Amino acid sequence: MKLTSKGRYAVMALADLARFNNINPVSLRDISLRQGISLDYLEQIFFKLRKKEIVQSVRGNQGGYVLNKKAKEIKLTNIFDAVDEKVKTVQCKKESKKSCNGKSTKCLTHNLWDELENHINDFFEKKSLEDLIKDNSERRI
Amino acid sequence: MKLTSKGRYAVMALADLARFNNINPVSLRDISLRQGISLDYLEQIFFKLRKKEIVQSVRGNQGGYVLNKKAKEIKLTNIFDAVDEKVKTVQCKKESKKSCNGKSTKCLTHNLWDELENHINDFFEKKSLEDLIKDNSERRI
DNA sequence: TATAAACCCGACTAAAATAGTCAAGTATCT
DNA sequence: AGATACTTGACTATTTTAGTCGGGTTTATA
Numbered sequence: 052m053k054l055t056s057k058g059r060y061a062v063m064a065l066a067d068l069a070r071f072n073n074i075n076p077v078s079l080r081d082i083s084l085r086q087g088i089s090l091d092y093l094e095q096i097f098f099k100l101r102k103k104e105i106v107q108s109v110r111g112n113q114g115g116y117v118l119n120k121k122a123k124e125i126k127l128t129n130i131f132d133a134v135d136e137k138v139k140t141v142q143c144k145k146e147s148k149k150s151c152n153g154k155s156t157k158c159l160t161h162n163l164w165d166e167l168e169n170h171i172n173d174f175f176e177k178k179s180l181e182d183l184i185k186d187n188s189e190r191r192i
Numbered sequence: 193m194k195l196t197s198k199g200r201y202a203v204m205a206l207a208d209l210a211r212f213n214n215i216n217p218v219s220l221r222d223i224s225l226r227q228g229i230s231l232d233y234l235e236q237i238f239f240k241l242r243k244k245e246i247v248q249s250v251r252g253n254q255g256g257y258v259l260n261k262k263a264k265e266i267k268l269t270n271i272f273d274a275v276d277e278k279v280k281t282v283q284c285k286k287e288s289k290k291s292c293n294g295k296s297t298k299c300l301t302h303n304l305w306d307e308l309e310n311h312i313n314d315f316f317e318k319k320s321l322e323d324l325i326k327d328n329s330e331r332r333i
Numbered sequence: 334t335a336t337a338a339a340c341c342c343g344a345c346t347a348a349a350a351t352a353g354t355c356a357a358g359t360a361t362c363t
Numbered sequence: 364a365g366a367t368a369c370t371t372g373a374c375t376a377t378t379t380t381a382g383t384c385g386g387g388t389t390t391a392t393a
Contacts, residue, residue: 056381063301078339092382098341111390112338127304160204163268163324167315174311183304197352219368233353239370252361253367 058136060088061096062183065130068106069122069180076108076115096134103133122181131175199277201229202237203324206271209247210263210321217249217256237275244274263322272316 063086071077079097083090097116100106105125106116118125131137204227212218220238224231238257241247246266247257259266272278 053379055379059301059305060381062304066301076339080339089382091384094340094342095382101340108340109390110340110388112336113391114339114389116340160200160207160324163203163319164200167312170315171308171312174308178304183301196350201352217368221368230353232355235370236353242370249369250361251359251369253365254362255360255368257369 053136054131055136057096057134058131060086060092061100061130061134061136062127064088064093064096065100065105065118065125065180066183068116069118069125069184072118072122075113076117078115081115099134100130103129105129105133118180122184123179125180127175127178127180128172130180195272195277198237198275199272201227201233202241202271202275202277203268205229205234205237206241206246206259206266206321207324209257209259210266210325213259213263216254217258219256222256240275241271244270246270246274259321263325264320266321268316268319268321269313271321 064082067082067086068077071081079090079093082088083093097106097108101108101116104119107119108114108116205223208223208227209218212222220231220234223229224234238247238249242249242257245260248260249255249257
């Protein structure tokens, strides 16, 4: 299971983007300043987000990024997936099925990890970017 | 968020222990062989489990470990806690509340991580060791 | 057309975490 | 007495993380 800064930054940056997503693209420089994330690191992250078509880039002066879909349609799963944050608790597929299939207690816990994985993925599957910014503006201001 | 081999090993080892928990204590050597976990590493893990009173040790020849409570009463939370696997998605408490409390979008995602944390902890809070071995024996054999 | 803003992309790296190993014990059963 | 098994601390190789660095290319605008 991984869930590290990269994933968090990606979500933070996209939430920021969703908020300031007007006519004009949002530059990474602005996001970097607002969210306190290194510009260079943001570039790495957005490179991946672009490849997965979550954002679109606008090159040149006054350029930046825009969301490629509606905030409602961007689920957290998509984001984590894009930046390679795999919610993977155990890689049982590698260990050939012979050594696993019901053999003693070794695999006793595998169902658990599967279950957990589904549980977490469900959570991420249901949450969209829109939920994030909506939740937040409801609670404050 | 961390959820690594140490946590998995701890759960596997305890599930093994719960299964073979008869009158006699179970030696780490046996668990090591059955689960394919290095004996030295198991010792480290059980040192922690003992300190948190999840297991009891029986020293000397024919010694080993026994569960210190009923399998039903040992929740996964307790296990992860004992081996320092913290389900912590973000440490927002450090960043003083001034810098966080509703200031722009920086904290926009904090509710999310809180929610996720609760979600996962809930899952672990509900699952006991007994659930594990019961689930498993139901499905096979 | 010059220039600055902004994206593009690969390579490198310090620090931390992980998953152990190693060594030298101590306790207890037979 | 001897074997088995727990106890404990220190050490370490490997991997991952969270970046940095450096050199591009593209495009708006003055």
